Amino acid sequence: MTVASNENLATVAASARPAAPRRQRGALWAWVVFIIGALYFIVPLIATFEVSMRSIPLFSAYTNAFADPGFFSSLLYSFVIGVITVVLSIVLIVPTAFWVRLRAPRLRPFVEFITLLPFVVPPVVLVFGLIKAYSRPPLPLTNSEFGSDALLVFAYVVLSLPYMYRAVDSGLRTIDIRSLTEAAQSMGASWFTILTRIILPNLRVALLSGAFLSLAIVIGEYTIASYLARPAFGPYLQLLGANRAYEPAAVSLISFGLTWLAMIAIAMLGRGSRTRIQIGGAH
Protein backbone atom coordinates (compact mmCIF):
# COMPACT_ATOMS: atom_id res chain seq x y z
CA MET A 1 0.00 0.00 0.00
CA THR A 2 2.66 2.46 1.08
CA VAL A 3 4.95 1.39 -1.73
CA ALA A 4 2.23 1.86 -4.29
CA SER A 5 1.33 5.31 -3.13
CA ASN A 6 5.01 6.27 -3.03
CA GLU A 7 5.34 5.17 -6.63
CA ASN A 8 2.34 7.29 -7.53
CA LEU A 9 3.88 10.26 -5.83
CA ALA A 10 7.11 9.68 -7.69
CA THR A 11 5.26 9.66 -11.01
CA VAL A 12 3.46 12.86 -10.16
CA ALA A 13 6.70 14.50 -9.06
CA ALA A 14 8.48 13.39 -12.23
CA SER A 15 5.80 14.79 -14.49
CA ALA A 16 5.76 18.09 -12.58
CA ARG A 17 9.53 18.48 -12.48
CA PRO A 18 10.33 20.74 -15.48
CA ALA A 19 8.10 23.63 -14.33
CA ALA A 20 8.91 23.32 -10.65
CA PRO A 21 12.13 25.39 -10.22
CA ARG A 22 10.70 28.48 -11.87
CA ARG A 23 7.50 28.25 -9.88
CA GLN A 24 9.49 27.86 -6.67
CA ARG A 25 11.58 30.91 -7.46
CA GLY A 26 8.41 32.91 -8.13
CA ALA A 27 6.94 31.82 -4.82
CA LEU A 28 10.17 32.74 -3.05
CA TRP A 29 10.09 36.28 -4.43
CA ALA A 30 6.44 36.62 -3.51
CA TRP A 31 7.33 35.76 0.08
CA VAL A 32 10.24 38.21 0.15
CA VAL A 33 8.00 41.04 -1.07
CA PHE A 34 5.29 40.04 1.36
CA ILE A 35 7.67 39.97 4.32
CA ILE A 36 9.19 43.38 3.47
CA GLY A 37 5.68 44.83 3.13
CA ALA A 38 4.55 43.25 6.37
CA LEU A 39 7.64 44.54 8.23
CA TYR A 40 6.87 48.05 7.03
CA PHE A 41 3.59 47.87 8.93
CA ILE A 42 4.53 45.65 11.82
CA VAL A 43 7.83 47.22 12.99
CA PRO A 44 6.28 50.60 13.95
CA LEU A 45 3.54 48.73 15.82
CA ILE A 46 6.05 46.62 17.71
CA ALA A 47 8.12 49.72 18.44
CA THR A 48 5.06 51.57 19.74
CA PHE A 49 4.17 48.58 21.87
CA GLU A 50 7.72 48.40 23.16
CA VAL A 51 7.62 52.09 24.17
CA SER A 52 4.28 51.63 25.89
CA MET A 53 5.74 48.74 27.91
CA ARG A 54 8.59 50.85 29.32
CA SER A 55 6.26 52.37 31.89
CA ILE A 56 6.53 50.87 35.32
CA PRO A 57 4.69 48.90 36.60
CA LEU A 58 3.98 46.83 33.49
CA PHE A 59 0.87 47.86 31.50
CA SER A 60 0.53 50.98 33.64
CA ALA A 61 0.46 53.07 30.42
CA TYR A 62 -2.70 51.21 29.44
CA THR A 63 -4.35 51.36 32.82
CA ASN A 64 -3.56 55.07 33.06
CA ALA A 65 -5.03 55.67 29.63
CA PHE A 66 -8.23 53.85 30.53
CA ALA A 67 -8.39 55.61 33.88
CA ASP A 68 -8.31 59.05 32.27
CA PRO A 69 -11.92 60.17 31.69
CA GLY A 70 -10.66 62.42 28.88
CA PHE A 71 -9.77 59.37 26.81
CA PHE A 72 -13.29 57.97 26.56
CA SER A 73 -15.07 61.31 26.47
CA SER A 74 -12.93 62.59 23.58
CA LEU A 75 -13.19 59.26 21.75
CA LEU A 76 -16.97 59.25 22.17
CA TYR A 77 -17.20 62.88 21.05
CA SER A 78 -15.21 62.13 17.89
CA PHE A 79 -17.25 59.00 17.25
CA VAL A 80 -20.57 60.84 17.51
CA ILE A 81 -19.30 63.66 15.29
CA GLY A 82 -18.07 60.97 12.87
CA VAL A 83 -21.45 59.24 12.73
CA ILE A 84 -23.25 62.54 12.10
CA THR A 85 -20.69 63.34 9.40
CA VAL A 86 -21.30 60.00 7.71
CA VAL A 87 -25.11 60.39 7.77
CA LEU A 88 -24.91 63.91 6.41
CA SER A 89 -22.49 63.00 3.65
CA ILE A 90 -24.67 60.04 2.61
CA VAL A 91 -27.70 62.32 2.40
CA LEU A 92 -25.67 64.77 0.35
CA ILE A 93 -23.68 62.43 -1.88
CA VAL A 94 -25.97 59.50 -2.74
CA PRO A 95 -28.64 61.61 -4.51
CA THR A 96 -25.92 63.72 -6.17
CA ALA A 97 -23.92 60.76 -7.49
CA PHE A 98 -27.15 59.03 -8.55
CA TRP A 99 -28.37 62.07 -10.44
CA VAL A 100 -25.02 62.70 -12.10
CA ARG A 101 -24.83 59.07 -13.30
CA LEU A 102 -28.44 58.99 -14.47
CA ARG A 103 -29.11 62.39 -15.91
CA ALA A 104 -25.96 64.47 -16.13
CA PRO A 105 -23.04 62.16 -17.01
CA ARG A 106 -21.31 65.12 -18.64
CA LEU A 107 -21.04 66.79 -15.23
CA ARG A 108 -19.14 63.83 -13.81
CA PRO A 109 -15.60 65.16 -14.32
CA PHE A 110 -16.68 68.45 -12.75
CA VAL A 111 -18.28 66.79 -9.71
CA GLU A 112 -15.28 64.50 -9.36
CA PHE A 113 -12.99 67.53 -9.38
CA ILE A 114 -15.02 69.19 -6.61
CA THR A 115 -14.91 66.05 -4.47
CA LEU A 116 -11.12 65.97 -4.85
CA LEU A 117 -10.66 69.55 -3.62
CA PRO A 118 -10.08 68.47 0.01
CA PHE A 119 -6.84 66.86 -1.21
CA VAL A 120 -5.73 70.21 -2.63
CA VAL A 121 -6.92 72.57 0.10
CA PRO A 122 -5.06 71.79 3.35
CA PRO A 123 -7.28 71.43 6.44
CA VAL A 124 -5.55 74.37 8.09
CA VAL A 125 -6.61 76.62 5.20
CA LEU A 126 -10.13 75.20 5.31
CA VAL A 127 -10.52 75.80 9.04
CA PHE A 128 -9.16 79.35 8.84
CA GLY A 129 -11.59 80.09 6.05
CA LEU A 130 -14.46 78.66 8.09
CA ILE A 131 -13.54 80.62 11.22
CA LYS A 132 -13.17 83.80 9.20
CA ALA A 133 -16.54 83.35 7.50
CA TYR A 134 -18.58 82.09 10.44
CA SER A 135 -17.27 84.06 13.40
CA ARG A 136 -19.34 87.13 12.52
CA PRO A 137 -22.85 87.97 11.33
CA PRO A 138 -24.92 86.84 9.53
CA LEU A 139 -23.90 83.35 10.73
CA PRO A 140 -21.77 83.64 13.88
CA LEU A 141 -21.52 79.88 14.39
CA THR A 142 -18.30 79.93 16.42
CA ASN A 143 -20.04 81.87 19.21
CA SER A 144 -21.84 78.78 20.55
CA GLU A 145 -20.91 75.21 21.39
CA PHE A 146 -23.56 73.86 19.05
CA GLY A 147 -22.49 76.22 16.28
CA SER A 148 -18.87 75.09 16.59
CA ASP A 149 -19.92 71.43 16.58
CA ALA A 150 -21.98 72.07 13.46
CA LEU A 151 -19.05 73.81 11.82
CA LEU A 152 -16.83 70.85 12.69
CA VAL A 153 -19.31 68.43 11.13
CA PHE A 154 -19.55 70.56 7.97
CA ALA A 155 -15.78 70.66 7.68
CA TYR A 156 -15.61 66.87 8.13
CA VAL A 157 -18.27 66.36 5.47
CA VAL A 158 -15.96 68.25 3.12
CA LEU A 159 -12.97 66.13 4.20
CA SER A 160 -14.90 62.90 3.65
CA LEU A 161 -16.11 63.95 0.16
CA PRO A 162 -13.40 62.18 -1.85
CA TYR A 163 -13.78 58.88 0.01
CA MET A 164 -17.56 58.90 0.19
CA TYR A 165 -18.13 60.02 -3.39
CA ARG A 166 -15.70 57.48 -4.80
CA ALA A 167 -17.23 54.64 -2.78
CA VAL A 168 -20.78 55.58 -3.78
CA ASP A 169 -19.86 56.16 -7.41
CA SER A 170 -18.13 52.80 -7.77
CA GLY A 171 -21.06 51.16 -5.97
CA LEU A 172 -23.44 52.71 -8.47
CA ARG A 173 -21.27 51.39 -11.30
CA THR A 174 -21.88 47.80 -10.23
CA ILE A 175 -25.67 48.06 -10.58
CA ASP A 176 -27.66 48.88 -13.69
CA ILE A 177 -29.17 51.99 -12.11
CA ARG A 178 -30.82 53.23 -15.30
CA SER A 179 -32.88 50.09 -15.83
CA LEU A 180 -33.62 49.68 -12.12
CA THR A 181 -34.77 53.29 -11.88
CA GLU A 182 -36.91 53.01 -14.99
CA ALA A 183 -38.40 49.71 -13.84
CA ALA A 184 -39.34 51.30 -10.50
CA GLN A 185 -40.71 54.40 -12.24
CA SER A 186 -42.90 52.36 -14.54
CA MET A 187 -44.38 50.73 -11.44
CA GLY A 188 -45.30 54.13 -10.05
CA ALA A 189 -42.39 54.76 -7.67
CA SER A 190 -41.39 58.35 -6.81
CA TRP A 191 -37.78 59.57 -6.72
CA PHE A 192 -37.76 59.30 -2.93
CA THR A 193 -39.01 55.70 -3.06
CA ILE A 194 -36.43 54.83 -5.71
CA LEU A 195 -33.59 56.27 -3.66
CA THR A 196 -34.60 54.75 -0.33
CA ARG A 197 -35.95 51.37 -1.47
CA ILE A 198 -33.84 50.55 -4.52
CA ILE A 199 -30.63 52.57 -4.65
CA LEU A 200 -29.59 52.79 -0.97
CA PRO A 201 -30.09 49.08 -0.16
CA ASN A 202 -28.03 48.11 -3.19
CA LEU A 203 -25.23 50.45 -2.15
CA ARG A 204 -24.92 48.87 1.29
CA VAL A 205 -21.38 47.55 0.91
CA ALA A 206 -20.15 50.69 -0.84
CA LEU A 207 -21.71 52.91 1.83
CA LEU A 208 -20.16 50.83 4.60
CA SER A 209 -16.67 51.16 3.17
CA GLY A 210 -17.12 54.88 2.54
CA ALA A 211 -18.52 55.32 6.03
CA PHE A 212 -15.63 53.42 7.56
CA LEU A 213 -13.00 55.53 5.81
CA SER A 214 -14.77 58.74 6.76
CA LEU A 215 -15.13 57.61 10.36
CA ALA A 216 -11.44 56.69 10.57
CA ILE A 217 -10.44 60.11 9.23
CA VAL A 218 -12.75 61.97 11.58
CA ILE A 219 -11.57 60.07 14.65
CA GLY A 220 -7.91 60.77 13.90
CA GLU A 221 -8.36 64.38 12.70
CA TYR A 222 -6.40 67.01 14.62
CA THR A 223 -6.07 70.37 12.82
CA ILE A 224 -9.70 71.38 12.36
CA ALA A 225 -10.88 70.11 15.75
CA SER A 226 -8.00 71.89 17.45
CA TYR A 227 -8.56 75.27 15.75
CA LEU A 228 -12.28 75.09 16.47
CA ALA A 229 -11.39 74.19 20.10
CA ARG A 230 -13.49 71.02 20.12
CA PRO A 231 -12.90 68.26 22.72
CA ALA A 232 -12.12 65.68 20.03
CA PHE A 233 -9.83 62.64 20.12
CA GLY A 234 -7.14 64.15 17.86
CA PRO A 235 -6.40 67.16 20.11
CA TYR A 236 -6.59 64.88 23.18
CA LEU A 237 -3.97 62.56 21.72
CA GLN A 238 -1.76 65.55 20.86
CA LEU A 239 -2.09 66.94 24.39
CA LEU A 240 -1.25 63.57 25.87
CA GLY A 241 1.78 63.25 23.60
CA ALA A 242 3.05 66.65 24.73
CA ASN A 243 2.73 65.87 28.44
CA ARG A 244 3.22 62.14 29.01
CA ALA A 245 5.93 59.71 28.02
CA TYR A 246 4.39 56.28 27.49
CA GLU A 247 0.62 56.79 27.51
CA PRO A 248 0.42 58.19 23.94
CA ALA A 249 1.88 54.94 22.63
CA ALA A 250 -0.69 52.94 24.58
CA VAL A 251 -3.55 55.15 23.40
CA SER A 252 -2.33 54.89 19.78
CA LEU A 253 -2.37 51.11 20.00
CA ILE A 254 -5.81 51.09 21.61
CA SER A 255 -7.25 53.32 18.89
CA PHE A 256 -5.52 51.12 16.32
CA GLY A 257 -7.20 48.07 17.87
CA LEU A 258 -10.57 49.78 17.91
CA THR A 259 -10.14 50.68 14.25
CA TRP A 260 -9.46 47.04 13.45
CA LEU A 261 -12.53 45.98 15.38
CA ALA A 262 -14.60 48.43 13.37
CA MET A 263 -13.11 47.05 10.15
CA ILE A 264 -13.92 43.47 11.11
CA ALA A 265 -17.46 44.53 12.03
CA ILE A 266 -17.89 46.09 8.58
CA ALA A 267 -16.47 43.02 6.87
CA MET A 268 -19.02 40.89 8.76
CA LEU A 269 -21.87 43.22 7.85
CA GLY A 270 -20.72 43.23 4.25
CA ARG A 271 -20.66 39.43 4.10
CA GLY A 272 -24.22 39.38 5.42
CA SER A 273 -25.42 41.30 2.40
CA ARG A 274 -26.46 39.32 -0.64
CA THR A 275 -24.20 39.11 -3.63
CA ARG A 276 -25.29 41.42 -6.37
CA ILE A 277 -25.39 39.76 -9.73
CA GLN A 278 -26.81 41.36 -12.80
CA ILE A 279 -26.91 39.01 -15.73
CA GLY A 280 -27.27 40.57 -19.13
CA GLY A 281 -25.73 43.85 -20.07
CA ALA A 282 -26.93 47.35 -20.61
CA HIS A 283 -28.21 48.28 -24.04
Add this chain to the structure above:
Amino acid sequence: MTFLTLSGVQKQFGTTYAVHDFNLSAEKGEFVSFLGPSGCGKTTTLRMIAGFEQPTGGTITVGGTDITHRPPNQRNIGMVFQSYALFPNMNVADNIGFGMKVRKRPTDQIRKRVEELLGLINLPDKGGRFPYQLSGGQQQRVALARALAVEPQVLLLDEPLSALDAKIRVALRKEIRAIQRQFGITTVYVTHDQEEALSLSDRVVVMSEGRIEQIGAPPEIYNFPATPFVASFVGTLNLIQANVVDGASARLGLEGQEIRGAQPGAATGARVTVALRPEAIELGETGGSNRLRGTVEDVSFLGSIVRTRVRIGGDSVLSFDQFNDPGLAASAIGEEVTVSFSPEATLILEGRASADAAIEQAIAEV
Protein backbone atom coordinates in the same frame (compact mmCIF):
# COMPACT_ATOMS: atom_id res chain seq x y z
CA MET B 1 -61.42 50.22 -31.08
CA THR B 2 -58.14 52.09 -31.01
CA PHE B 3 -56.48 51.99 -27.62
CA LEU B 4 -52.88 53.14 -28.02
CA THR B 5 -52.18 55.84 -30.57
CA LEU B 6 -49.03 57.60 -31.58
CA SER B 7 -49.63 60.47 -33.95
CA GLY B 8 -46.86 62.41 -35.60
CA VAL B 9 -44.47 61.39 -32.84
CA GLN B 10 -40.90 62.52 -33.40
CA LYS B 11 -37.68 62.69 -31.45
CA GLN B 12 -34.99 65.07 -32.51
CA PHE B 13 -31.47 65.15 -31.12
CA GLY B 14 -29.91 68.38 -32.40
CA THR B 15 -30.41 68.27 -36.13
CA THR B 16 -30.85 64.52 -36.47
CA TYR B 17 -34.12 62.68 -36.11
CA ALA B 18 -34.05 59.52 -34.02
CA VAL B 19 -37.74 59.04 -34.75
CA HIS B 20 -39.55 60.82 -37.56
CA ASP B 21 -43.31 61.24 -37.94
CA PHE B 22 -44.34 58.00 -36.27
CA ASN B 23 -48.02 57.14 -36.62
CA LEU B 24 -49.58 54.02 -35.15
CA SER B 25 -52.97 52.99 -33.79
CA ALA B 26 -53.09 49.77 -31.82
CA GLU B 27 -56.29 48.01 -30.79
CA LYS B 28 -56.99 46.90 -27.25
CA GLY B 29 -55.29 43.55 -26.72
CA GLU B 30 -53.22 43.84 -29.88
CA PHE B 31 -49.61 42.60 -30.00
CA VAL B 32 -47.49 44.99 -32.06
CA SER B 33 -43.77 44.54 -32.73
CA PHE B 34 -41.27 47.21 -33.70
CA LEU B 35 -38.72 45.50 -35.93
CA GLY B 36 -35.54 47.01 -37.29
CA PRO B 37 -31.75 47.12 -37.04
CA SER B 38 -30.09 48.80 -34.07
CA GLY B 39 -30.29 52.57 -34.24
CA CYS B 40 -33.53 52.56 -36.25
CA GLY B 41 -35.47 54.34 -33.49
CA LYS B 42 -37.55 51.41 -32.26
CA THR B 43 -36.30 51.55 -28.67
CA THR B 44 -36.54 55.36 -28.60
CA THR B 45 -40.19 55.10 -29.67
CA LEU B 46 -40.86 52.53 -26.96
CA ARG B 47 -39.18 54.73 -24.37
CA MET B 48 -41.35 57.64 -25.43
CA ILE B 49 -44.46 55.52 -24.80
CA ALA B 50 -43.06 54.61 -21.37
CA GLY B 51 -42.24 58.25 -20.63
CA PHE B 52 -38.47 57.80 -20.27
CA GLU B 53 -37.93 60.06 -23.29
CA GLN B 54 -39.90 63.15 -24.18
CA PRO B 55 -41.03 63.39 -27.80
CA THR B 56 -40.07 66.63 -29.55
CA GLY B 57 -43.35 66.52 -31.46
CA GLY B 58 -46.63 64.63 -31.73
CA THR B 59 -48.94 63.06 -29.16
CA ILE B 60 -49.30 59.69 -27.46
CA THR B 61 -52.68 58.62 -26.10
CA VAL B 62 -53.74 55.55 -24.13
CA GLY B 63 -57.44 54.76 -23.84
CA GLY B 64 -58.29 58.23 -25.12
CA THR B 65 -56.13 60.05 -22.55
CA ASP B 66 -53.22 62.15 -23.73
CA ILE B 67 -50.16 60.93 -21.78
CA THR B 68 -47.49 62.69 -23.87
CA HIS B 69 -46.29 64.89 -21.01
CA ARG B 70 -47.04 62.67 -18.02
CA PRO B 71 -44.09 61.51 -15.93
CA PRO B 72 -43.38 57.77 -16.28
CA ASN B 73 -44.57 56.94 -12.77
CA GLN B 74 -48.06 58.25 -13.56
CA ARG B 75 -48.65 56.41 -16.83
CA ASN B 76 -49.61 52.94 -15.65
CA ILE B 77 -47.48 51.25 -18.29
CA GLY B 78 -45.64 48.00 -17.56
CA MET B 79 -42.14 47.56 -18.88
CA VAL B 80 -39.85 44.55 -19.32
CA PHE B 81 -36.16 45.22 -19.99
CA GLN B 82 -33.49 43.31 -21.87
CA SER B 83 -31.36 43.29 -18.70
CA TYR B 84 -34.34 42.04 -16.59
CA ALA B 85 -33.78 44.94 -14.14
CA LEU B 86 -34.98 42.94 -11.15
CA PHE B 87 -34.22 44.68 -7.86
CA PRO B 88 -31.20 42.73 -6.52
CA ASN B 89 -31.98 43.62 -2.89
CA MET B 90 -35.46 42.06 -2.99
CA ASN B 91 -36.61 38.49 -3.35
CA VAL B 92 -38.89 37.36 -6.16
CA ALA B 93 -42.11 37.94 -4.23
CA ASP B 94 -41.05 41.45 -3.18
CA ASN B 95 -40.03 42.26 -6.72
CA ILE B 96 -43.42 41.25 -8.05
CA GLY B 97 -45.23 43.00 -5.22
CA PHE B 98 -43.20 46.23 -5.48
CA GLY B 99 -45.62 48.14 -7.70
CA MET B 100 -48.59 47.21 -5.52
CA LYS B 101 -46.69 48.20 -2.38
CA VAL B 102 -45.89 51.58 -3.96
CA ARG B 103 -49.63 51.94 -4.61
CA LYS B 104 -50.26 51.10 -0.95
CA ARG B 105 -52.48 48.08 -1.62
CA PRO B 106 -53.33 45.96 1.43
CA THR B 107 -50.75 43.31 2.33
CA ASP B 108 -53.22 40.39 1.93
CA GLN B 109 -54.13 41.51 -1.54
CA ILE B 110 -50.46 41.83 -2.51
CA ARG B 111 -49.67 38.34 -1.22
CA LYS B 112 -52.58 36.80 -3.06
CA ARG B 113 -51.75 38.50 -6.32
CA VAL B 114 -48.04 37.59 -6.05
CA GLU B 115 -48.96 33.93 -5.53
CA GLU B 116 -51.31 34.03 -8.48
CA LEU B 117 -48.64 35.52 -10.73
CA LEU B 118 -45.96 33.09 -9.51
CA GLY B 119 -48.28 30.28 -10.57
CA LEU B 120 -48.85 31.91 -13.91
CA ILE B 121 -45.13 32.09 -14.71
CA ASN B 122 -44.58 28.52 -13.45
CA LEU B 123 -42.39 29.51 -10.51
CA PRO B 124 -44.84 28.81 -7.66
CA ASP B 125 -42.20 27.93 -5.05
CA LYS B 126 -39.56 30.51 -5.97
CA GLY B 127 -41.04 33.52 -4.16
CA GLY B 128 -38.32 33.51 -1.51
CA ARG B 129 -35.43 33.29 -3.96
CA PHE B 130 -33.28 36.25 -4.87
CA PRO B 131 -32.78 37.26 -8.51
CA TYR B 132 -29.17 36.02 -8.59
CA GLN B 133 -30.39 32.54 -7.62
CA LEU B 134 -32.49 32.27 -10.78
CA SER B 135 -31.55 31.50 -14.38
CA GLY B 136 -31.88 34.21 -17.03
CA GLY B 137 -35.14 32.80 -18.34
CA GLN B 138 -36.61 32.60 -14.84
CA GLN B 139 -35.51 36.16 -14.10
CA GLN B 140 -37.22 37.43 -17.21
CA ARG B 141 -40.42 35.58 -16.29
CA VAL B 142 -40.32 37.27 -12.89
CA ALA B 143 -39.80 40.62 -14.63
CA LEU B 144 -42.87 39.91 -16.76
CA ALA B 145 -44.95 39.04 -13.70
CA ARG B 146 -43.70 42.18 -11.97
CA ALA B 147 -44.71 44.34 -14.93
CA LEU B 148 -48.18 42.74 -15.03
CA ALA B 149 -48.78 42.87 -11.27
CA VAL B 150 -50.05 46.44 -11.26
CA GLU B 151 -52.46 45.71 -14.13
CA PRO B 152 -50.95 48.20 -16.55
CA GLN B 153 -52.92 49.52 -19.50
CA VAL B 154 -50.07 48.84 -21.90
CA LEU B 155 -47.18 46.36 -21.68
CA LEU B 156 -43.86 47.29 -23.25
CA LEU B 157 -41.09 44.76 -23.87
CA ASP B 158 -37.65 45.99 -24.91
CA GLU B 159 -35.77 43.09 -26.53
CA PRO B 160 -36.69 40.89 -23.57
CA LEU B 161 -35.19 37.70 -25.00
CA SER B 162 -31.94 39.02 -26.45
CA ALA B 163 -29.83 37.99 -23.47
CA LEU B 164 -31.11 34.39 -23.43
CA ASP B 165 -30.11 31.11 -25.10
CA ALA B 166 -31.79 30.20 -28.37
CA LYS B 167 -33.89 27.36 -26.92
CA ILE B 168 -35.14 29.35 -23.93
CA ARG B 169 -35.85 32.24 -26.28
CA VAL B 170 -38.29 30.19 -28.32
CA ALA B 171 -39.99 28.66 -25.26
CA LEU B 172 -40.28 31.98 -23.47
CA ARG B 173 -41.68 33.85 -26.43
CA LYS B 174 -44.54 31.37 -26.61
CA GLU B 175 -45.11 31.88 -22.90
CA ILE B 176 -45.10 35.66 -23.27
CA ARG B 177 -47.65 35.46 -26.06
CA ALA B 178 -49.89 33.08 -24.08
CA ILE B 179 -49.85 35.31 -21.00
CA GLN B 180 -50.44 38.40 -23.13
CA ARG B 181 -53.50 36.74 -24.72
CA GLN B 182 -54.79 35.66 -21.32
CA PHE B 183 -54.56 39.22 -19.95
CA GLY B 184 -55.77 40.76 -23.20
CA ILE B 185 -53.23 43.49 -22.69
CA THR B 186 -52.13 45.85 -25.46
CA THR B 187 -48.46 45.06 -26.00
CA VAL B 188 -45.58 46.67 -27.84
CA TYR B 189 -42.56 44.44 -28.39
CA VAL B 190 -39.23 45.74 -29.62
CA THR B 191 -36.88 43.34 -31.38
CA HIS B 192 -34.24 43.15 -34.10
CA ASP B 193 -35.04 39.47 -34.67
CA GLN B 194 -37.43 39.13 -37.59
CA GLU B 195 -38.38 35.56 -36.68
CA GLU B 196 -39.43 36.74 -33.22
CA ALA B 197 -41.48 39.62 -34.62
CA LEU B 198 -43.16 37.50 -37.30
CA SER B 199 -44.03 34.61 -35.00
CA LEU B 200 -45.38 36.68 -32.10
CA SER B 201 -47.18 39.66 -33.48
CA ASP B 202 -50.61 40.62 -34.71
CA ARG B 203 -48.90 43.42 -36.58
CA VAL B 204 -45.27 44.30 -37.27
CA VAL B 205 -43.89 47.82 -37.68
CA VAL B 206 -40.66 47.65 -39.70
CA MET B 207 -38.45 50.65 -39.01
CA SER B 208 -35.29 52.03 -40.54
CA GLU B 209 -33.43 55.24 -39.78
CA GLY B 210 -36.16 56.63 -37.56
CA ARG B 211 -38.96 56.08 -40.05
CA ILE B 212 -41.67 53.50 -40.47
CA GLU B 213 -40.97 51.44 -43.58
CA GLN B 214 -44.09 49.29 -43.40
CA ILE B 215 -46.86 48.34 -40.97
CA GLY B 216 -48.68 45.09 -41.57
CA ALA B 217 -49.57 41.60 -40.43
CA PRO B 218 -46.60 39.17 -40.51
CA PRO B 219 -47.61 37.43 -43.77
CA GLU B 220 -48.10 40.80 -45.43
CA ILE B 221 -44.68 42.00 -44.34
CA TYR B 222 -43.00 38.79 -45.46
CA ASN B 223 -44.82 38.23 -48.75
CA PHE B 224 -45.37 41.78 -49.88
CA PRO B 225 -42.53 43.96 -48.64
CA ALA B 226 -43.36 47.57 -49.45
CA THR B 227 -39.79 48.81 -49.75
CA PRO B 228 -36.40 47.32 -50.66
CA PHE B 229 -35.38 47.74 -47.04
CA VAL B 230 -38.24 45.57 -45.77
CA ALA B 231 -37.53 43.03 -48.48
CA SER B 232 -33.90 42.76 -47.50
CA PHE B 233 -34.37 42.93 -43.73
CA VAL B 234 -37.22 40.45 -43.39
CA GLY B 235 -36.28 36.93 -44.46
CA THR B 236 -33.37 35.96 -46.67
CA LEU B 237 -34.29 37.44 -49.97
CA ASN B 238 -32.47 37.09 -53.28
CA LEU B 239 -32.01 40.52 -54.77
CA ILE B 240 -30.75 40.58 -58.35
CA GLN B 241 -30.31 43.31 -60.91
CA ALA B 242 -32.19 43.09 -64.21
CA ASN B 243 -32.96 45.21 -67.27
CA VAL B 244 -36.55 45.74 -68.30
CA VAL B 245 -36.72 44.32 -71.83
CA ASP B 246 -40.39 45.12 -72.27
CA GLY B 247 -42.27 46.97 -69.54
CA ALA B 248 -45.78 46.16 -70.77
CA SER B 249 -45.31 42.38 -70.61
CA ALA B 250 -42.88 42.54 -67.66
CA ARG B 251 -40.08 40.80 -69.56
CA LEU B 252 -36.76 41.14 -67.82
CA GLY B 253 -33.24 40.50 -69.05
CA LEU B 254 -30.82 39.02 -66.57
CA GLU B 255 -27.23 38.12 -67.41
CA GLY B 256 -28.19 37.32 -71.00
CA GLN B 257 -31.18 35.19 -69.98
CA GLU B 258 -34.79 36.26 -69.92
CA ILE B 259 -37.51 35.91 -67.25
CA ARG B 260 -41.00 37.21 -66.85
CA GLY B 261 -42.26 39.19 -63.86
CA ALA B 262 -45.78 39.49 -62.50
CA GLN B 263 -46.00 43.28 -62.38
CA PRO B 264 -46.11 45.07 -65.74
CA GLY B 265 -45.53 48.79 -65.83
CA ALA B 266 -41.80 49.25 -65.35
CA ALA B 267 -40.21 51.55 -67.95
CA THR B 268 -38.65 49.62 -70.79
CA GLY B 269 -34.86 49.78 -70.61
CA ALA B 270 -34.84 50.64 -66.91
CA ARG B 271 -32.53 48.92 -64.43
CA VAL B 272 -34.55 47.30 -61.63
CA THR B 273 -34.04 45.10 -58.58
CA VAL B 274 -35.88 41.79 -58.60
CA ALA B 275 -36.62 40.14 -55.26
CA LEU B 276 -37.03 36.37 -55.05
CA ARG B 277 -37.60 34.32 -51.88
CA PRO B 278 -35.35 31.25 -51.52
CA GLU B 279 -38.36 29.00 -50.94
CA ALA B 280 -39.94 30.08 -54.25
CA ILE B 281 -37.11 28.62 -56.34
CA GLU B 282 -36.87 24.98 -57.32
CA LEU B 283 -34.05 22.92 -58.73
CA GLY B 284 -34.96 21.62 -62.19
CA GLU B 285 -37.74 22.80 -64.43
CA THR B 286 -40.82 22.06 -62.30
CA GLY B 287 -40.96 25.29 -60.30
CA GLY B 288 -42.64 27.51 -62.88
CA SER B 289 -42.24 29.04 -66.30
CA ASN B 290 -39.16 31.09 -65.48
CA ARG B 291 -35.87 29.20 -66.00
CA LEU B 292 -32.34 30.29 -65.25
CA ARG B 293 -29.13 28.36 -65.81
CA GLY B 294 -26.13 28.70 -63.55
CA THR B 295 -23.26 27.06 -61.71
CA VAL B 296 -23.57 25.70 -58.16
CA GLU B 297 -21.27 27.72 -55.98
CA ASP B 298 -22.05 26.52 -52.48
CA VAL B 299 -24.25 23.95 -50.73
CA SER B 300 -24.98 24.38 -47.02
CA PHE B 301 -26.77 21.91 -44.82
CA LEU B 302 -29.00 23.76 -42.30
CA GLY B 303 -30.78 20.86 -40.60
CA SER B 304 -34.30 20.73 -41.94
CA ILE B 305 -33.33 22.52 -45.14
CA VAL B 306 -30.46 22.50 -47.59
CA ARG B 307 -29.54 25.90 -49.04
CA THR B 308 -27.81 26.03 -52.42
CA ARG B 309 -26.19 29.08 -54.01
CA VAL B 310 -26.16 29.25 -57.79
CA ARG B 311 -24.23 31.85 -59.78
CA ILE B 312 -26.29 32.91 -62.78
CA GLY B 313 -23.37 34.86 -64.17
CA GLY B 314 -21.55 38.06 -63.33
CA ASP B 315 -22.67 39.34 -59.93
CA SER B 316 -26.01 37.59 -59.85
CA VAL B 317 -26.26 34.81 -57.28
CA LEU B 318 -29.47 33.02 -56.29
CA SER B 319 -29.99 31.06 -53.08
CA PHE B 320 -32.69 28.47 -52.87
CA ASP B 321 -33.90 26.02 -50.25
CA GLN B 322 -34.78 22.34 -50.49
CA PHE B 323 -36.36 20.38 -47.65
CA ASN B 324 -33.90 17.88 -46.34
CA ASP B 325 -34.76 14.21 -46.64
CA PRO B 326 -32.49 11.19 -46.62
CA GLY B 327 -33.10 10.59 -50.33
CA LEU B 328 -32.20 14.12 -51.35
CA ALA B 329 -29.41 14.23 -53.88
CA ALA B 330 -27.66 17.50 -53.17
CA SER B 331 -25.99 19.29 -56.04
CA ALA B 332 -22.24 19.20 -56.35
CA ILE B 333 -20.22 22.40 -56.32
CA GLY B 334 -19.36 23.42 -59.88
CA GLU B 335 -22.29 21.53 -61.36
CA GLU B 336 -24.33 23.23 -64.11
CA VAL B 337 -27.98 23.40 -63.05
CA THR B 338 -31.31 24.89 -64.09
CA VAL B 339 -33.55 26.55 -61.49
CA SER B 340 -37.16 27.54 -62.03
CA PHE B 341 -39.77 29.76 -60.40
CA SER B 342 -43.11 31.26 -61.29
CA PRO B 343 -43.51 34.86 -62.52
CA GLU B 344 -45.68 35.52 -59.41
CA ALA B 345 -42.72 34.74 -57.14
CA THR B 346 -40.84 37.76 -58.42
CA LEU B 347 -41.21 41.18 -56.92
CA ILE B 348 -39.87 44.16 -58.81
CA LEU B 349 -38.57 46.76 -56.37
CA GLU B 350 -37.83 50.41 -57.04
CA GLY B 351 -34.53 51.80 -58.25
CA ARG B 352 -31.21 50.10 -57.91
CA ALA B 353 -29.51 52.68 -55.73
CA SER B 354 -31.95 52.52 -52.84
CA ALA B 355 -32.02 48.74 -52.92
CA ASP B 356 -28.23 48.64 -52.77
CA ALA B 357 -28.23 50.99 -49.82
CA ALA B 358 -30.80 48.86 -48.05
CA ILE B 359 -28.80 45.70 -48.63
CA GLU B 360 -25.61 47.31 -47.43
CA GLN B 361 -27.34 48.57 -44.31
CA ALA B 362 -28.94 45.22 -43.63
CA ILE B 363 -25.60 43.45 -43.98
CA ALA B 364 -23.85 45.97 -41.77
CA GLU B 365 -26.38 45.96 -38.97
CA VAL B 366 -27.85 42.48 -38.70
